[in-house]
Amino acid sequence: MRHEALAKLKAWMEAQGFERFFVVRPENFAWLTGGINTLGMGEPVAYLEVGEEIILHTTEIEARRMAEEEAPGLPLRAHPWYAFPPPGSPNDLGNDLTALRLVLEDEAQEAFLRLGQTAARAVGEVVRSATPEWRETALAGALAEALWGAGVRPLLLLVAGEERLFRHRHPLPKDRPLGRAFMAVVCAERGGLVANLTRMAAFGHPEVEARYRTVLEVERRALDRSRPKTTLGEVLEAIREAYLQAGFPGAFEEHHQGGVGGYRSREILATPGHPLVLEEGMALAWNPSLAGAKVEDTFLLKKDGLLNLTEDPSWPQVRVGDRARPDLWRGEW
Known part of the structure; x- marks a missing residue:
């Protein structure tokens, strides 16, 4: 068990007057x-089942796997598959624990950085190896193989x-050629944490080049x-204004812009006026986009700024303001 996370849950339970609480949702399981x-x-x-002691309830079918591979040492109670009791109440199906997960504990932050670096390097290596003759499905297959091979589970693979x-x-990947420009979008999971990143390639495609520069500026x-004490709504308003100044006022309405990450691809999606106040230790994944271009990495909000969790030192970079951001892959580096 992660002791810091469990302490948060126990404090919340006490505040709610809960002596016992049942945790069912996978993201809360992974967090704890x-x-x-x-x-x-x-x-x-x-x-x-969280009370004076913590008990893992599962079926006879899953008990050995859970004891050997997932939860060694955790007290376990196995039930017949035909009589697996539903969780008692109160539980996290009726009580949202998202707010407790948003500020990542130190151990989770370190695990997130390792995940992000591993995923980014695996994705970058595959995208750099792809050529215009590849099919979208072939790129998706190569990405899945590379991620699984690195011990990372691909929750989502998009290719265009x-x-x-x-x-x-x-x-969703189709049996179509990649051509002169293509995009790979990945949500990669390990240890319950989810890293989001997008990488793009363009081989002599001026429109993609121009639009990619625009989304980098947005x-x-x-x-x-994205600073502590700023609200999600205030960041989103800055994004809306950036699209307007770039000459694409309608782009804000065409796709969500990202939000707070962690144990789901988006723990909280940024919406206009959202009151959530950003805090040190939160993960952020913004994904501004236009038709033909998107940029995305996962960052950890720290006291002295943002740490890029999905930075790939082997991927070509471009300076945007005072940051190094992923450039388009052009077949040479």
Whole structure:
């Protein structure tokens, strides 16, 4: 168990008057335990009973795997598969624990940095190896292989080649050629934490080049505004103003702009006027986009600024303001 996370939960339980609490949601499981995976075919196969002691409830089918691979040492109670009792109440299906997870504990911050670096390097190596003749599905397959090979689970893989890049913001890979410009979007999970990043390549495509420069400038405004004591709504307003100044006032309405990350791709999505106050220890993933271009990395908000968790030293960089940001891959570096 992660003791800092458990202490947060226990303090919250005391404030709510709960002597016992049941944890079911996978993101809360991972937060409390440091990454126990309770999913079986997409549905949770275990839950935690938190009281004077902590008990892991699961089925006879899953008990050995949980004891050996996921939760060694945690008291476990196995139930017949046909009589697996539902979690008691109160539980996290009826009580939202998101606010408790947002400020990442020191151990989680260190794990997030390791995840981000591993994922970014795996993605970067694959994208740099791709050529215009590749199919979108081939790039997605290579990304999945590289991530799994590095011990990272791809929760989401989006790929768009030149043919579809200007049409869809969430392009599921298709059997289409990559062409002169393409984009890879990845949500990568390990230990329950989720790193988000986007990488783009362009081989002599002036429109993609120009639009990518624009989204980098929009992102600069978001990153500059991402400071402790700033609200999510204030960062979002800076993004809206940046699109307006760049000559793309409608872009703000075409796609969400990101928000606070952590144990889900977006723990909290930034919406106009959102009152959440940013704090040191929160993860942020902004993803400004235009048709044909997007930029995205995952950052940790620290006292002295932002730490890029998904920075890849092997990827070409460009200076945007006072930061190094990922450039387009052009086939040479």
